[in-house]
Amino acid sequence: xxxxxxxxxxxxxxxxxxxxxxxxxxxxxxxxxxxxxxxxxxxxxxxxxxxxxxxxxxxxxxxxxxxxxxxxxxxxxxxxxxxxxxxxxxxxxxxxxx
Numbered sequence: 001x002x003x004x005x006x007x008x009x010x011x012x013x014x015x016x017x018x019x020x021x022x023x024x025x026x027x028x029x030x031x032x033x034x035x036x037x038x039x040x041x042x043x044x045x046x047x048x049x050x051x052x053x054x055x056x057x058x059x060x061x062x063x064x065x066x067x068x069x070x071x072x073x074x075x076x077x078x079x080x081x082x083x084x085x086x087x088x089x090x091x092x093x094x095x096x097x098x
Contacts, residue, residue: 002038002091003058005065007084009049015079016047023051026075034068036060039096047081054096061088 011019023042031037036056043050055061065086073084 001057002094002096003055003061004089004091005051005053005055005061006087006089007051007053008087009051009076009084010081011047011049012079012081013047016044019049019076019079020044022076022079023049027051027072030068030072031064034060034064037064054091054094058088058090 009019020042028040031040031053037060038054038056040054041052043052053061053064055064069086076084
């Protein structure tokens with residue numbers, strides 16, 4: 001069963017464009033290299049962002065959480081006000097193609 005992660009980011013004032021650029025150049029390429037990664041979405045509202053990633057299975061998402069995500073958090077830390085908050089879900093319904 002597919003699995004999803006949501007990551008809530010609080011961006012420092014004035015760092016919104018830098019965050020978006022870093023996400024595009026650092027985070028997305030890293031995600032695309034991960035086994036089991038299917039798709040991602042970033043929602044922005046001023047200084048708040050919500051990243052959603054969809055994974056082939058729970059194991060793939062958990063592997064990324066433990067090994068791939070910590071370096072990303074370190075890289076983004078200069079533009080964040082707080083440590084990102086991660087939530088995990090089983091995907092109930094999706095229009096995402098396999």
